[in-house]
Structures are given as structure tokens and as C-alpha cells.
Amino acid sequence: MSPLVLTGAGVSIEDVVAAARNACKVEVTPLVIEKLAKARKVLDEAAAGGQQIYGLNTGLGANLGTAVAGDIGAFQRQLLDGRGAAVGEALPMQTVRAVMFARIAMLSAGGSGLSPHVFTALVEALNAGVHPVMPSLGSIGAGDLVLMTAIAHTLIGEGDADYQGRRMPSAKALMMARLAPVSLAPKDGLSLINASAVSAGTGALALVDALSAMEQQQQAGALTIEALGANRTILDPRLHIARPAACQLLAAKALRELLARDQEPAPTTIQDPLSIRCMPSIHGALIQAIDHARLAVEIELNAAADNPLVLAEDALVLSTGNFHTASLALAFETLGLAIAQCAAACAARFIQLTGSSRHGLPKYLSPVGGASAGFVPLQKTVTAILGGIRQRANPVMLDFLPVSEGVEDHATQTPLAIAKCAEMITLWRRLVALELMAAAQAVDLREGLVLAPATGVIHAAVRTHVATLKEDRPLGTSANTLYAALTDGTWQA
Structure with missing residues (x-):
């Protein structure tokens, strides 16, 4: 696998996944090191000239007015410990890698004043697989510094790290990886931790998962249209040009392609329930929300978000609020609502498929009838899952208190907004698995139905993992199997 080469710009959410989940190596161009060295020089000269610089020769937060005297390098250790x-619980290894890579990408943009040797040590730790043990709770989205201290502690040989599948003291992990602990110059500790790398890294992972789930949702929706003989005129591009809202033209186009065949079947209804008829609008809104969140994450990944910020070209060191991620939090709150809306429609289609015989399908999708439960018990499961999604759709970005004696009187709760969004994606994908199961069963119960080439592949993919229901059996087991396939990459459709 080719390494990821960082130039200080152009980092994508897919790059985060490559580093985090595929353990892709990271390389840095000489230009990045040159920018870091230039910024470091400006920082040192400003400090030598007597400028008060936050976190270098002053305290943090409410201690802003306290001058740091004596060994200001040692103060960086105190800063981390404090x-x-x-x-x-510790964050999973892949999440830690995403956070480490995100911070490396952000530092590559320049402006931190971080010593080049500390930056290099961070890159080497990631490439060597030395993963700090990062507790998961503590950030309120005004920078993720409380969580990020775990990375800084590992680089100086303190705290714990995971290495080659074992947890051990960081000093031992570095030694086994043939790396040495680093020494911190003034501001190095703050430069490592005072950024929203947890938010950017976890946000990138969540978005890639959302894109995957969105594609699978389109597949499930298309198979449902086939199974119910739904009216496909809802996908006519002229309808969506007439009201070109929120990517619905794009969503309709993807569904049309999944349902394309030489001869379109005649509609069996004038119009269908809204969860089917409005699928392009619902899916389009979600596609737009994903696109917006991608933009917000990739801005963070490629930005100089430090406080204070070194403007090397102007030889200035200025305080900023660039670590504050209000737009990122809002993007993921919006994405969560869009996912909830899409999931609710998915659940509604499942009820349409399994709840009655008005579509000409056997009751409960049971081929034996009588007292057979068929698919109807799964309606409770669907409702429970949707309830979990709706709970997580409630916003959290306004849930904060003033801290540090009122100096830090605003926060964004971005890590929490992203974490609950990621949980929603997991639950939503379970609903997609259930819709696929029900739609495939309905297809099997329609005699003489000929699927489009693409929906035929989708149906076959379902049957690779889940057998047709011929008599009552525990369908929860089948749902788990199909969900695992959708999640682990074995889904082929």
C-alpha cells in the first residue's frame, strides 16, 4: 500500500480511514518540516523579545494572568500533568490512530510553533504502531486537550500505550519500537494537545461509515420498490428538476440506475406511501448533510487550528479561537437529524412490507400462513432500534457550563455530537439490514417477478447471507448475520 504523503493541504476523510483502519504509513514532505522550523523560530524570537504568549510563558485558562518563570520547558510537563x-473506557485502537493522524495533518498545515523533532516523533509513533491509551471522556469541544494529553504523555515516555497487541508503559512501548522519548521545548506540550483532533479524527471515521450505509440504504430502497411493485415515476428526473432540493436529483438518479432495465414494468399503483414516494427527497437531504459534514471535517484536517497561532510569514504570534468547532458540531447535529429521518422512512417501509397483505403479498411475509409469525415480530425490533436513533438525534451542542472561572464560558460538545452520530449510523445500518431481509423475502414470494440486473445482484447478496424464510425461525440471528456483512466489508452488491 502506498504511503500517505502529507504536504500541508489536501487531506481527506478517506486518508484518515487509510491511516486508522488500514495502518497506512505516513510520510511528510521536506516543505512541511521547513514550515514547522520557520514557525518555531518566529515563536522563539517573540518569546525572547518579551511577548506574553499563552501557554508558553503564561498559565492556561483562569491562570492566564499568571506569568511562568524559571524553566518554561518544565512547565510544559506540568501543563500536561495538570x-x-x-x-x-479507552478509545479503540483505530480511533486513536485516527486522532493521531488528524493531529499530524493539522500540524502539517503550519502555525503551531511545535518543534520539528516533536512532530517527527509523533509521525514515527503512528507508523510504528505505538498507540497511547486514551480515555474517552473529558472533552467539551473547546479543543480536545484533556483527551489529547494521552498522546503527549506517550511521546515523553509517560502513561500507557498499546503496542503489538499488548498494553504496557509508554516508555517500554517506545523502547520496543526503537523510538526514544522526546524532550519538550516551550509551547510544545500545548501544541500537541490544544486542538480538535479527536473531533476531526472520529468525525472522518463516522462520515466514511455514513457514506457506506447510505449506499446500502439506496440498495435496500430499490429492492423494496421492486418487491412492492411501486410506481417508479417518482424517479423521473423532470420531477426533481422542478424542485431541485438538497441532492434529491442525485438520489433519484442512483435509484433509477439500480432499477434500470430494458423494459420498465407498468405501475401497479397511482402513488405509494410517503416512505417510498418521497425516498429521493429523504435520501437527498441525507446526502447533502453528509457532504456538508465532510466539508467541515476536511477544513479541520487541513487547518492551522492552534492557539496561539504562529503567522510565520508575518513574524507574528496571535491568540485565536480557531480550536473552537461550532460549525463542526452543528454539521454533525444536522447529520444526525438527517440520518434519523432516513432511518424512520426505512422503518416505515419495513412495516409496509411486513404488516399487511394489501400489496398482494402474504400476511407477515409468511409463506405458510395460519398462525405463523413470519416477519411481524421484527416490527418490535425495528421500533426499538428507531427509538434508539431518535433518542440520539436530540442535540447536545448547547449542553455546557462555564468553566475555568468563566474564562471558558462557551463550548460545542463536538466529540459528543460526533459520538452519538456514529452510534446512530450503527443502528441505522441495522434497520437497512432488516429492510433488505424483508424486501428479499417479498421478492421471493412474488411469482414471476423479474428483477433489474442491479437489484438482482442485491437480492443475491442478501441470499448469500440469509436464507429465504420457509417456516418460522429465529430471524434475529439472520438479521445479525446480514448486519455483520454490511459492516465488515463482506457485503457484495
């Missing part, structure tokens, strides 16, 4: 306040 902010090692994260608690909770």
Missing part, C-alpha cells in the same frame, strides 16, 4: 483529567 490536564490529564480524562476518564472512562
Whole structure:
């Protein structure tokens, strides 16, 4: 696999996934190191000239007015120890890698003043697979510094790290990886931690998962249209040109392609329930929300989000609010609502497929009838899953308190907004699996139905993992199997 080469710009969410989930190596161009060295020089000269620089020769937060005297390099160690306040379960290894890569990408943009040797040490730790043990709770979205201290502690040989499948002291992990702990110059500690790399890294992972789930949702929706003999005129591009809202033209086009065949079947209804008839509008809104969130994440990945910021070309060091991620939090709150709306329509289609015989299908999609439960017990499962999604759709970005004696009186809760969005994607994909199961069963129960080439492949993919229901059996097991395939990459449709 080719390495990821960082130039200080152009990092994508797919790059984060390559580094986090595929363990792709990271390389940095000489220009990036030159920018870091130039910014470091400007920072040192500003400090030598007597400028008050936040986190270098002053305290942090409410201690802003406290001058740091004596060994200001040692203050960086104190700064890290004093902010090692994260608690909770450790983040998964892939998430930690996403965070490390995100911080490397952001530092590559320049402006931090971080010593080049510390930056290089971070890249080497990621490439060597030395993964800090990062507790998951502590960031309120005004920078992720409380969580990020775990990375800084590992680089200086403190705290714990995971290496080659084992948890051990960071100093031992570095030694086994043939790496040495780094020494911190003034501001290096703050430069490592005062950024929203947790938010950017986890946001990138969530978005790639959302894109995958969206494609699978389109497939499930297309198979449902086939199974119910729905009126496909809803996909006519002229309808969506007439009201070109929120990517619905794009969503309709994708559904048309999945249903394309030489001869279109005649409609069996004038119009269908809204969860079917409005599928392009619902899916289009979600596509637009994903696109917006991608833009917000990729801005962070390629931005100099440090405070204070070194403007090397102007030889200035200025305080900023660039670490504050209000737009990123809002993008993921919006994405969560769009996912919830799409999931609700998916659940409604499942009820349409399994709840009655008015579409000419056997009751409960049971081929034996009588007292057979068929698919109807799964309606409770669908409702429970949708309830979990709706709960997580509630916004959190306004849930904060003033801290640090009121100096930090606003926050964004971005990590929480992204975490609950990621949980919603997981639950939504379970609903997609259930819609695929029900639609495939309905297709099997329609005698003489000929599927379009693409929907035929989708149906075959379902049957690769889940057998047709011929008599009552535990369908929860089948749903778990299909969900796993949709999630782990074995789904081929």
C-alpha cells in the first residue's frame, strides 16, 4: 500500500480511514518540516523579545494572568500533568490512530510553533504502531486537550500505550519500537494537545461509515420498490428538476440506475406511501448533510487550528479561537437529524412490507400462513432500534457550563455530537439490514417477478447471507448475520 504523503493541504476523510483502519504509513514532505522550523523560530524570537504568549510563558485558562518563570520547558510537563483529567473506557485502537493522524495533518498545515523533532516523533509513533491509551471522556469541544494529553504523555515516555497487541508503559512501548522519548521545548506540550483532533479524527471515521450505509440504504430502497411493485415515476428526473432540493436529483438518479432495465414494468399503483414516494427527497437531504459534514471535517484536517497561532510569514504570534468547532458540531447535529429521518422512512417501509397483505403479498411475509409469525415480530425490533436513533438525534451542542472561572464560558460538545452520530449510523445500518431481509423475502414470494440486473445482484447478496424464510425461525440471528456483512466489508452488491 502506498504511503500517505502529507504536504500541508489536501487531506481527506478517506486518508484518515487509510491511516486508522488500514495502518497506512505516513510520510511528510521536506516543505512541511521547513514550515514547522520557520514557525518555531518566529515563536522563539517573540518569546525572547518579551511577548506574553499563552501557554508558553503564561498559565492556561483562569491562570492566564499568571506569568511562568524559571524553566518554561518544565512547565510544559506540568501543563500536561495538570490536564490529564480524562476518564472512562479507552478509545479503540483505530480511533486513536485516527486522532493521531488528524493531529499530524493539522500540524502539517503550519502555525503551531511545535518543534520539528516533536512532530517527527509523533509521525514515527503512528507508523510504528505505538498507540497511547486514551480515555474517552473529558472533552467539551473547546479543543480536545484533556483527551489529547494521552498522546503527549506517550511521546515523553509517560502513561500507557498499546503496542503489538499488548498494553504496557509508554516508555517500554517506545523502547520496543526503537523510538526514544522526546524532550519538550516551550509551547510544545500545548501544541500537541490544544486542538480538535479527536473531533476531526472520529468525525472522518463516522462520515466514511455514513457514506457506506447510505449506499446500502439506496440498495435496500430499490429492492423494496421492486418487491412492492411501486410506481417508479417518482424517479423521473423532470420531477426533481422542478424542485431541485438538497441532492434529491442525485438520489433519484442512483435509484433509477439500480432499477434500470430494458423494459420498465407498468405501475401497479397511482402513488405509494410517503416512505417510498418521497425516498429521493429523504435520501437527498441525507446526502447533502453528509457532504456538508465532510466539508467541515476536511477544513479541520487541513487547518492551522492552534492557539496561539504562529503567522510565520508575518513574524507574528496571535491568540485565536480557531480550536473552537461550532460549525463542526452543528454539521454533525444536522447529520444526525438527517440520518434519523432516513432511518424512520426505512422503518416505515419495513412495516409496509411486513404488516399487511394489501400489496398482494402474504400476511407477515409468511409463506405458510395460519398462525405463523413470519416477519411481524421484527416490527418490535425495528421500533426499538428507531427509538434508539431518535433518542440520539436530540442535540447536545448547547449542553455546557462555564468553566475555568468563566474564562471558558462557551463550548460545542463536538466529540459528543460526533459520538452519538456514529452510534446512530450503527443502528441505522441495522434497520437497512432488516429492510433488505424483508424486501428479499417479498421478492421471493412474488411469482414471476423479474428483477433489474442491479437489484438482482442485491437480492443475491442478501441470499448469500440469509436464507429465504420457509417456516418460522429465529430471524434475529439472520438479521445479525446480514448486519455483520454490511459492516465488515463482506457485503457484495
